[in-house]
Amino acid sequence: MKRQILVVDDEEAIRSLFKSLFPEDVYDVHAVEDGREALHLLSNADINVIFLDLKLFGMDGITLCRQIRQTNPIAMIHAMTGWSVLYDLEECRSAGFDDYFVKPLDIDLVVSTVEESFKRLDRWRHKSMSPPAERPHGAS
Numbered sequence: 001m002k003r004q005i006l007v008v009d010d011e012e013a014i015r016s017l018f019k020s021l022f023p024e025d026v027y028d029v030h031a032v033e034d035g036r037e038a039l040h041l042l043s044n045a046d047i048n049v050i051f052l053d054l055k056l057f058g059m060d061g062i063t064l065c066r067q068i069r070q071t072n073p074i075a076m077i078h079a080m081t082g083w084s085v086l087y088d089l090e091e092c093r094s095a096g097f098d099d100y101f102v103k104p105l106d107i108d109l110v111v112s113t114v115e116e117s118f119k120r121l122d123r124w125r126h127k128s129m130s131p132p133a134e135r136p137h138g139a140s
Contacts, residue, residue, distance in 0.1 A: 035059030
C-alpha cells in the first residue's frame, strides 16, 4: 500500500515540488490549495502525514490544523510558511503542529521529515496492534 501525504498550499510551485520529491510507486502525494479541499479529502482518505501552509485563502493553516486534530489526533502535521514573522512557534504548537518549516523549504529536511513521520506512525501502529505485555503475578 502506498504511503499517503497531503500538501495544502496555495502556491502551485510548492504543490508541484512535493509531487516531484516522492516516487509515485511508493507515495501518493495529494496536493490541494485550500482548507476546504483538504477537509473534504481527509474525510474520505486515511492520510496521516500532512504539510499545511499557514497563510491560506479562506481558512488559515492554524485553524485547519485544529480541525484536523479533532478527527485525527495521530496525524503528523507540519506547518510551512514564508511569513515566519507573522506566526510564532508557540501558536503553531498549541494548534497541534508537530513541526515548522520556513520557506524556501530545505528539500533534504522535508524528505527526511516525511521518512521519519512514517517511521513514527509505523511504530505507533505496531505498538497498538501488539497484545499487551503480561505482568508478573501480583504486579499492579
